Each structure stands twice: as structure tokens, then as C-alpha cells.
Amino acid sequence: MPQILTKSLKVALLQLAATADKARNLSRVKEHVLKAASNGAQLIVLPECFNSPYSVAAFPQYAEYIPSGETTTFLSSLARETATYLIGGSIPERDDAGKLFNTSLSFSPAGEIIAKHRKVHLFDIDIPGKIRFKESEVLTGGDKITVFDIPPYGNVGLAICYDIRFPELASIAARKEGVFAMIYPGAFNTTTGPLHWDLLGRARAVDNQIYVIMCSPARDLTAGYHAYGSSMVVDPNGLILDKANEGEEIVYAELVPGRIEEVRSGIPVTTQRRYDVYPDVGDKVKTSAL
Numbered sequence: 001m002p003q004i005l006t007k008s009l010k011v012a013l014l015q016l017a018a019t020a021d022k023a024r025n026l027s028r029v030k031e032h033v034l035k036a037a038s039n040g041a042q043l044i045v046l047p048e049c050f051n052s053p054y055s056v057a058a059f060p061q062y063a064e065y066i067p068s069g070e071t072t073t074f075l076s077s078l079a080r081e082t083a084t085y086l087i088g089g090s091i092p093e094r095d096d097a098g099k100l101f102n103t104s105l106s107f108s109p110a111g112e113i114i115a116k117h118r119k120v121h122l123f124d125i126d127i128p129g130k131i132r133f134k135e136s137e138v139l140t141g142g143d144k145i146t147v148f149d150i151p152p153y154g155n156v157g158l159a160i161c162y163d164i165r166f167p168e169l170a171s172i173a174a175r176k177e178g179v180f181a182m183i184y185p186g187a188f189n190t191t192t193g194p195l196h197w198d199l200l201g202r203a204r205a206v207d208n209q210i211y212v213i214m215c216s217p218a219r220d221l222t223a224g225y226h227a228y229g230s231s232m233v234v235d236p237n238g239l240i241l242d243k244a245n246e247g248e249e250i251v252y253a254e255l256v257p258g259r260i261e262e263v264r265s266g267i268p269v270t271t272q273r274r275y276d277v278y279p280d281v282g283d284k285v286k287t288s289a290l
């Protein structure tokens with residue numbers, strides 16, 4: 001039986017603050033991607049909205065066309081220069097019809113776009129006295145589950161931040177053949193983060209017995225939105241392998257072949273599902289990379 005993750009994979013999560021200065025944000029990203037690659041990272045993950053402030057007002061201002069926009073070109077050449085898989089956090093995207101999306105692009109070590117995920121579940125919450133945020137005031141939600149291959153390691157699922165609260169998305173992705181991790185660029189905040197960030201990351205890992213990778217911006221108390229930070233990698237048994245504090249930092253972790261199989265053989269929920277009691281909706285849902 002082939003292993004789900006076929007080769008050891010070193011991942012790096014770049015927890016960087018995003019300011020209003022896009023050129024500055026991109027140059028900090030470049031500096032840190034080069035550093036992570038020189039430390040042996042083979043897969044590098046950026047945070048949600050890494051090139052702009054995370055705010056409804058900023059989305060239209062910073063939105064770019066894909067693939068013609070400057071951030072797509074920038075990420076592609078950075079992936080090629082470092083010969084790494086680069087999961088490009090997310091950026092506000094404008095399509096030809098003028099609609100805006102919160103979109104994550106992933107690149108191969110040759111600099112090709114290998115995945116594009118538009119945030120499916122828009123972050124619309126209102127906790128009186130604490131936080132109100134309505135992405136849907138300007139953004140449109142994506143309409144697909146994103147799974148793609150990163151040879152020679154295997155397949156990964158990709159979603160963005162608030163998407164992690166919807167277990168169906170991760171479970172459908174994780175049941176597709178060869179998926180060893182869910183990757184979430186995400187920017188939780190100081191209201192919801194303390195109670196839910198670790199809980200949700202560990203829950204998605206345990207639900208599906210896969211690795212979960214969550215990469216946040218660093219916290220900037222001068223910004224309108226206070227990101228929770230705490231970027232982390234969770235193993236298939238729910239163990240946090242490494243986790244950042246709230247400042248700028250790089251989190252590294254090694255994903256190892258055999259760990260998923262070991263966890264699944266001890267607690268075999270992946271083969272004990274009762275599709276005679278509840279339907280296997282995943283069978284009917286297609287996933288795609290682009």
C-alpha cells in the first residue's frame with residue numbers, strides 16, 4: 001500500500017505583518033522566503049492578505065487581476081528562484097466582471113500556478129462590542145473545493161481562514177485520494193482566536209487524521225484588524241508540532257511519511273464511517289486545482 005505522504009517534507013510558515021505599503025510587504029515576503037528556502041524548506045506558506053491590510057475598505061483598493069497582476073508575477077518568480085512550492089497566502093482578486101474575491105494561488109518550484117482557491121465561506125460575523133466584519137459587503141465567495149498535487153509528496157487541500165470552521169470542506173477534501181494535509185492561510189483575530197484557532201486546527205486534523213497547516217499574519221496593534229498570529233502545524237493525531245507567538249516569525253515543521261498510516265491504524269475512523277447511516281456527500285463533490 002503506497003504511503004499517503006511519500007517523502008519527508010519540510011514546511012515553513014511565514015508569519016509576517018502586512019502594512020498599507022504593498023511594495024514593502026512584498027519585499028519582506030521575498031526576504032523571508034529566501035531565508036526559509038536557505039534553511040531547507042520545501043513548501044513555504046504565506047498568510048491570508050499578506051500584501052495588503054485585512055479590511056473591507058482595502059480589498060477594492062488592493063485588488064489585482066490574476067494572473068496579470070504584480071503579485072502573481074512576483075510569487076511565480078520567487079517560487080522559481082527558490083525552487084520551492086509556494087502557497088501564496090491570499091490576495092484580493094478582481095475578475096473581468098469586476099467581482100472581488102479573497103484568493104490564494106499556489107506555485108510549483110518551476111513557478112507555474114498549480115492551484116487557485118477563492119475563499120468559499122466569507123467572514124461575516126458580528127459580536128457586539130467586540131468585532132464586526134463583513135467580507136460579503138465587497139467580496140464574492142468561491143464555489144469549489146481545492147485539492148492539488150505537489151509531486152513527489154502527494155496531494156494537499158487548500159482553503160482560507162473562515163473556511164476552517166466548515167468541517168465538510170476539509171472532510172471532503174481529505175477523503176480524496178492521497179491528501180496528506182489541509183493548508184489554511186488565515187487571519188483570525190484577538191476576539192475569536194484565543195478560544196477557536198487551536199481548537200479548529202486540531203479538530204480538522206483529528207477529524208481527518210491528516211496534517212493541518214495554518215499561517216497567520218503577525219499582530220500589528222496599529223492596524224485596524226488585530227491578527228491572532230499563532231501560525232502552526234498540527235500532526236494527524238492533533239499534536240501541535242510548532243506554533244508561533246504573535247510577532248513576526250517563521251515556523252518550521254517536518255511532515256513525515258508513515259505518520260498518517262500509524263494514526264489511522266490505531267484509531268481507524270477513516271474505515272469505520274457508516275455511510276449506510278449517513279450519506280457520503282464527498283462522493284458527489286468534485287474537487288479541482290484551478
Ligand SMILES: NC(=O)CCC(=O)C(=O)O
Nearest residue numbers: 123161162187188189192
Ligand atoms: N479572516 C478570517 O476569515 C477570519 C476568521 C476568524 O477570525 C474566525 O473567527 O473565524
